[in-house]
Amino acid sequence: MKGIITAVSSESDPDTGTARACRCRTSPRPGAPAGSAEERFRGLLEAAPDAMVIVDDGGTIRLVxxxxxALFGYRREELLGHPVEILVPGRFRAHHAAHRDGYTHNGQVRPMGAGLELHGLRKDGTEFPxxxxxxxxxxTDGLLVxxxxxxxxxxxxxxxxxxxLYEQQRHVALTLQRSLMGTPPAVPGLETASRYLPATQGAGVGGDWFDLVPLGAGRVGILIGDVMGRGLEAAAIMGQLRSAAHALAKTGMRPSELMHALDSIVAELDGPDQLVTCCYLVVAPDAGEVTVCSAGHLPALVAEPGEGVRSLEAPVSVPLGVGDHPHQEATVAIAPGSSLVLFTDGLIETPAGDIEEQLDALIDALDLAFASAHDLETVVDDVLESVLPATEHHHDDVTLLLxxxxxxxxxxxxxxxxxxxxSVSRARAFLAETLAAWDCAQVADDAGLLVSELxxxxxxxxxxxxxxxxxxxxTELTVEVSDHSHHPPRIRPAGADDESGRGLILVESLAGGWGVRPADDGKTTxxxxxLEPV
Structure with missing residues (x-):
């Protein structure tokens, strides 16, 4: 052989999973006898740490x-003069020779086997990667590979x-996050559909959460939030905030008050400065309105029947954790049968995308889905397929709630x-007359007794x-009594000889549910x- 190897590169064949040759030229050494070059080449060949197989342009093994x-289990004389396919697993041999021949006429310098699993075949029939x-x-004797x-x-x-190990740890992390997120309860009369997609990078856990909080008297609190960052730390903070927000919402606290309370909780968290976006809505179907407060969260959307999808007009303050900034709320009229759409930034934010354009694209996808789908589950699936065509590849967790x-x-x-x-007797008379007109005599006695107490x-x-x-x-009768005092009624123990103090105990015993809702100008009990079907 007249030369020594001066360049090596490689390439793989996507059809066979085996290697194509790549071009390597040799450079003659001026003044060096051919024999010494060949001896040097053979010495280098034997000293190579890898198995070296040299074949001619017909695929016949010439040197090993x-x-x-040691690697393949053959003696040298068992390989020399035989086709190289002896070292190729049987399932690849049918196309190997043709691809090998094609390469000898058009060798290319490229990495070999990128993204492919290559295998060799030992003499004993075992395969190995x-x-x-x-x-x-x-x-001078022709092309060798x-x-x-x-x-x-x-x-x-x-x-x-x-x-x-990674999959095991990821499973543990996702199980922990789902446990921290909890499962929002089914709320009578409120149809919902939701999806949570964990990030595909790292442990796959993050700070997204949402919650549905029955507030009684037909009202529902809806929470959605996002702890900035990913990983177990974000998930742990999310769990604390979700639990706190749920407990605060159950007190009937107004959205702006709840947001200020959460702000204080975030400020007291251990560790580095933490930012959290959150949006809390109180839905009052009887009044046809939604009260909303947003701390740096993406806008809530509303799809009204026959009107398309639009942003819910409400002020957006700074995220929780910034501190010393007021969180304002707004009450917005919303038609019965409308659908609220809440989501986290993983749904629309991309490193190279414009968030306004992505939000417009989401609204377009929602318009199309609501126009063609017959239920919220289908709407959610259609929207995710449109906005996230490759849901298996997203770098942030995604939450979508309808x-x-x-x-x-x-x-x-x-x-x-x-x-x-x-007014007590007048209230009883008004209630009795109303229930008679509604054909609800079945609850008239209990309702009259309870309204007297309130x-x-x-x-x-x-x-x-x-x-x-x-x-x-x-299915339900709701009675509300409002006054201009901010002091809520409280159940207190009554002695055997007391003539009063048992009113709220009676309410708790007879009512299907009861509670107190604070308001700016007082309270509502x-x-x-x-109501049983007639």
């Missing part, structure tokens, strides 16, 4: 080294062990009474005037009674 014998580098070797073959069985086994408001109450009646003892409390301990509202749907 000792590493080849390999890496192969091919080098064309131009000689040198293949450097390395057994990567140990590395592949280590990679498989690492992958199994909530459809129930229809308006079947009937509503309201009266305003002075804060005077005579109006009595409002007259004695509140500030007038007293507002009584009664409404019903197909409510109870519900189940």
């Amino acid at each position: 080294n000792a590493q080849t014998e 390999v890496e192969i580098s091919l080098s064309p070797l131009e000689t 040198s293949a450097a073959v390395r057994d990567v069985s140990e590395r592949k086994a280590a990679e498989e062990r690492f992958q199994a 909530a459809q408001l129930p229809a308006a109450p079947l009937a509503t009646a309201t009266t305003v009474l002075p804060a005077a003892p005579a 109006v009595t409390n409002a007259v004695r301990h509140g500030q007038g005037p007293v507002r009584l509202q009664v409404r019903r749907n197909s 409510w109870f519900t009674l189940r």
